[in-house]
Amino acid sequence: xxxxxxxxxxxxxxxxxxxxxxxxxxxxxxxxxxxxxxxxxxxxxxxxxxxxxxxxxxxxxxxxxxxxxxxxxxxxxxxxxxxxxxxxxxxxxxxxxxxxxxxxxxxxxxxxxxxxxxxxxxxxxxxxxxxxxxxxxxxxxxxxxxxxxxxxxxxxxxxxxxxxxxxxxxxxxxxxxxxxxxxxxxxxxxxxxxxxxxxxxxxxxxxxxxxxxxxxxxxxxxxxxxxxxxxxxxxxxxxxxxxxxxxxxxxxxxxxxxxxxxxxxxxxxxxxxxxxxxxxxxxxxxxxxxxxxxxxxxxxxxxxxxxxxxxxxxxxxxxxxxxxxxxxxxxxxxxxxxxxxxxxxxxxxxxxxxxxxxxxxxxxxxxxxxxxxxxxxxxxxxxxxxxxxxxxxxxxxxxxxxxxxxxxxxxxxxxxxxxxxxxxxxxxxxxxxxxxxxxxxxxxxxxxxxxxxxxxxxxxxxxxxxxxxxxxxxxxxxxxxxxxxxxxxxxxxxxxxxxxxxxxxxxxxxxxxxxxxxxxxxxxxxxxxxxxxxxxxxx
Amino acid sequence: xxxxxxxxxxxxxxxxxxxxxxxxxxxxxxxxxxxxxxxxxxxxxxxxxxxxxxxxxxxxxxxxxxxxxxxxxxxxxxxxxxxxxxxxxxxxxxxxxxxxxxxxxxxxxxxxxxxxxxxxxxxxxxxxxxxxxxxxxxxxxxxxxxxxxxxxxxxxxxxxxxxxxxxxxxxxxxxxxxxxxxxxxxxxxxxxxxxxxxxxxxxxxxxxxxxxxxxxxxxxxxxxxxxxxxxxxxxxxxxxxxxxxxxxx
Numbered sequence: 155x156x157x158x159x160x161x162x163x164x165x166x167x168x169x170x171x172x173x174x175x176x177x178x179x180x181x182x183x184x185x186x187x188x189x190x191x192x193x194x195x196x197x198x199x200x201x202x203x204x205x206x207x208x209x210x211x212x213x214x215x216x217x218x219x220x221x222x223x224x225x226x227x228x229x230x231x232x233x234x235x236x237x238x239x240x241x242x243x244x245x246x247x248x249x250x251x252x253x254x255x256x257x258x259x260x261x262x263x264x265x266x267x268x269x270x271x272x273x274x275x276x277x278x279x280x281x282x283x284x285x286x287x288x289x290x291x292x293x294x295x296x297x298x299x300x301x302x303x304x305x306x307x308x309x310x311x312x313x314x315x316x317x318x319x320x321x322x323x324x325x326x327x328x329x330x331x332x333x334x335x336x337x338x339x340x341x342x343x344x345x346x347x348x349x350x351x352x353x354x355x356x357x358x359x360x361x362x363x364x365x366x367x368x369x370x371x372x373x374x375x376x377x378x379x380x381x382x383x384x385x386x387x388x389x390x391x392x393x394x395x396x397x398x399x400x401x402x403x404x405x406x407x408x409x410x411x412x413x414x415x416x417x418x419x420x421x422x423x424x425x426x427x428x429x430x431x432x433x434x435x436x437x438x439x440x441x442x443x444x445x446x447x448x449x450x451x452x453x454x455x456x457x458x459x460x461x462x463x464x465x466x467x468x469x470x471x472x473x474x475x476x477x478x479x480x481x482x483x484x485x486x487x488x489x490x491x492x493x494x495x496x497x498x499x500x501x502x503x504x505x506x507x508x509x510x511x512x513x514x515x516x517x518x519x520x521x522x523x524x525x526x527x528x529x530x531x532x533x534x535x536x537x538x539x540x541x542x543x544x545x546x547x548x549x550x551x552x553x554x555x556x557x558x559x560x561x562x563x564x565x566x567x568x569x570x571x572x573x574x575x576x577x578x579x580x581x582x583x584x585x586x587x588x589x590x591x592x593x594x595x596x597x598x599x600x601x602x603x604x605x606x607x608x609x610x611x612x613x614x615x616x617x618x619x620x621x622x623x624x625x626x627x628x629x630x631x632x633x634x635x636x637x638x639x640x641x642x643x644x645x646x647x648x649x650x651x652x653x654x655x656x657x658x659x660x661x662x663x664x665x666x667x668x669x670x671x672x673x674x675x676x677x678x679x680x681x682x683x684x685x686x687x688x689x690x691x692x693x
Numbered sequence: 694x695x696x697x698x699x700x701x702x703x704x705x706x707x708x709x710x711x712x713x714x715x716x717x718x719x720x721x722x723x724x725x726x727x728x729x730x731x732x733x734x735x736x737x738x739x740x741x742x743x744x745x746x747x748x749x750x751x752x753x754x755x756x757x758x759x760x761x762x763x764x765x766x767x768x769x770x771x772x773x774x775x776x777x778x779x780x781x782x783x784x785x786x787x788x789x790x791x792x793x794x795x796x797x798x799x800x801x802x803x804x805x806x807x808x809x810x811x812x813x814x815x816x817x818x819x820x821x822x823x824x825x826x827x828x829x830x831x832x833x834x835x836x837x838x839x840x841x842x843x844x845x846x847x848x849x850x851x852x853x854x855x856x857x858x859x860x861x862x863x864x865x866x867x868x869x870x871x872x873x874x875x876x877x878x879x880x881x882x883x884x885x886x887x888x889x890x891x892x893x894x895x896x897x898x899x900x901x902x903x904x905x906x907x908x909x910x911x912x913x914x915x916x917x918x919x920x921x922x923x924x925x926x927x928x929x930x931x932x933x934x935x936x937x938x939x940x941x942x
Contacts, residue, residue: 528790531767534811535792538804542797550778550788567792595876595902596780598752628872644869646876668876674748674864676876690777692876692902693749 161327163259163269163303164310164346165276167236169193169296170253173287174229175222179294184212187224189551196296217657223565226252227484227544234488235287237465239279243272248450248468250346256310256468259303273301273322305330309395311346312337330395335368342367342389349392355385367393410440410448411506419458419499423486424543426455426500427479431536433505434478441510447472450509453485459498463489466508476536478505483544535567592666597678597690604687607634607679609642609669619665619681623648632669634688637677644670648681722813722841723760725785727910730897731859731885736760737814738856739839742832744848747861749881752901754816754845755781756908761814762787769808771797772818773845783906801851802827805842809834819846828852858886862896878903880911 167173171185171193182201185193186209194203201216213219229252237247237255244262249255259269266272280299285291302313304325313323313333325333339359342349349355364370370378371393378386412433420426430453441448449472454464467481482503489496535547548564609617611627619625625648633639647667664682671677678690721736729735737743737757745754751773758768767790770776774795778788792812797804802823808815809831823831828851835842848855862884868877878900885895898911 527765527767531790531792531811534807537807537810538794541800541803541807542794546794546796548793548795550791550793564793564795593875594783594904595878595906596777596783598755598777598780598784599775600777602774642871644866644871644874646869646872646874668869670866670869670876676866676869676879692879693751 162310164256167253174232183220230484231488248466269303269324413504419501421499427483430482431479434475446510447513452506454504456502457496457498458501461496599691607686607688641672740836741856743843744855744858748864766813768814769812770816772821809840815842817844823851825852
């Protein structure tokens with residue numbers, strides 16, 4: 155096996171998700187993904203909020219917390235301005251996610267006079283973009299960009315994230331092993347590592363007393379292979395500074411690419427994405443026939459006026475057709491909204507596979523995983539998203555709360571990574587029951603927007619409820635646009651709901667009622683500040 | 694020897710297995726036992742259109758999807774933005790394979806057509822309208838791919854001809870009075886009208902929802918339930934056990 159390491163520069167902008175959400179550093183804010191905190195401002199850290207905890211727990215620690223839902227699309231789109239600034243350094247920039255990109259240093263390093271100088275240049279250009287974004291000269295230190303240069307991507311990523319005072323760390327050529335030796339084995343499970351899923355393996359290492367990467371690399375490799383199989387050997391190679399992916403990467407014998415002229419040219423992103431979807435399917439099929447999977451792809455689009463947007467995209471594992479389509483959409487939307495937005499309609503789409511790895515296999519699950527059935531459904535939802543926009547197909551995600559609008563949340567299907575096995579039926583396990591929650595049975599129809607309602611007694615006087623739940627007379631009729639006017643033949647209530655009484659802007663105080671009407675329909679209504687609202691129905 | 698005999702018997706099954714005949718039960722989507730009585734084949738015939746009308750139409754339409762969603766099938770709801778997932782989850786619906794297209798706009802025909810390629814059951818809300826050309830095309834696709842549609846409200850609005858009409862003819866709540874109690878459970882009488890083999894009228898009594906928000910078959914021997922005042926005038930006629938129930942009246 156010939157081992158070719160590519161000397162790589164990796165740029166990380168910390169807390170990019172927060173930057174993309176437009177949060178200033180002194181704000182109390184977090185970004186959540188699937189109910190877990192994935193990014194947090196220094197101000198919020200002081201309240202004890204850490205990464206990985208649940209949204210509810212974070213709210214418990216800090217009531218005024220601003221919560222942003224992670225939006226990868228937005229994050230990548232905003233990152234475009236940084237990439238544009240770096241394109242004057244090198245054209246071969248690979249974007250992994252928002253705030254995270256890399257490029258091979260061979261050419262640019264010689265041009266700028268060494269790795270250190272190149273890294274400084276990258277930091278300066280990034281800072282310029284960031285300060286323009288925040289409209290300050292002084293970029294806050296917690297989002298100060300970090301750069302690592304090393305002989306492989308894995309080591310470069312570790313150098314960039316390592317806890318040193320300097321924000322630029324250059325590992326000398328051939329110095330991978332020496333740099334890695336004192337690091338703890340846990341780094342094997344960091345984001346850029348090919349072993350990022352092997353938490354169990356690292357756990358075993360730790361319990362065997364193998365604490366640093368140096369320990370792993372000094373073990374006899376045959377024993378490691380015998381005891382841990384190929385992941386063990388891979389761990390040793392990584393510890394010795396050999397990036398496994400570099401050795402797996404192979405130049406593609408016959409370049410797999412797809413391109414087509416669009417005639418007539420289109421000016422809608424979704425239409426171009428739809429065309430790219432077909433390409434992506436074909437490319438993945440061609441690769442699969444050779445037992446390969448794509449890890450890096452070049453996406454190029456051209457307009458009728460000759461403007462070109464060309465970008466390399468890297469995937470942490472391997473691209474599926476849906477992943478490729480997403481990258482095309484991100485690139486196009488970023489281009490459309492940038493300062494160099496195209497003036498003409500799109501006339502050409504080109505996808506070129508840049509790097510491949512042997513396909514490690516993707517087995518459709520028997521149960522508990524994606525089935526062929528799910529694949530079919532996902533395909534048709536993707537088609538509808540192409541037609542109506544990415545937010546058009548939604549699925550249920552359950553939150554906590556006392557009011558129905560809080561409990562029941564819909565999220566776009568794209569945001570769930572198309573995972574049909576996400577847990578939606580269970581309420582949050584760590585939480586105690588919500589006092590004041592509606593008892594079962596719950597209404598099956600929840601109006602997206604509550605509707606105004608009039609409730610009167612038998613003399614036609616409007617019904618009012620005092621702070622202590624006292625009513626002057628009994629409700630007899632109710633009327634609304636949605637329902638019409640009906641006699642009330644059964645009613646229950648009032649049940650009070652007093653939420654966030656400590657916050658004058660967000661507080662909610664309402665009284666709930668259940669009404670059974672003469673037409674046999676039943677409804678959940680609330681009165682708030684003297685106004686009746688129809689909130690939900692049991693139909 | 695035993696194995697060999699088993700082998701021979703299974704060999705003799707092969708001509709049967711390879712014949713193109715498809716049993717009715719394989720051409721149906723599952724339905725929970727409480728509602729199976731409404732269907733001649735014991736389940737929703739694949740490729741059929743079912744119209745659900747009357748009060749509690751959304752509840753009934755959702756209840757029809759319980760078994761499909763639990764057996765790993767996909768359900769899509771078009772034009773039902775007001776659907777309440779918590780109640781559905783209490784009913785026993787597995788929402789992980791439910792998707793919503795709340796507002797298809799004027800592309801409803803294309804959206805439903807795209808869904809027939811991917812899901813097993815499609816719910817169509819009351820405000821969705823399809824052009825008649827789309828309706829015919831969709832029916833053909835549904836037959837071909839074995840996808841069924843349930844319309845909440847009249848199927849005619851979507852240019853679809855229902856194969857089976859389910860109507861809630863009576864809904865009676867328990868637990869609520871004028872000024873006290875709360876809605877606890879509701880008894881539904883569901884009436885089935887159909888075409889061809891389904892043309893005889895069938896009726897089914899269920900609790901939907903019961904005290905826990907679930908679906909329950911109605912046990913006529915259990916009289917320990919008090920009904921709200923509004924229903925007293927009909928309860929004797931509907932649920933009286935001492936006189937034979939005459940449904941035709």
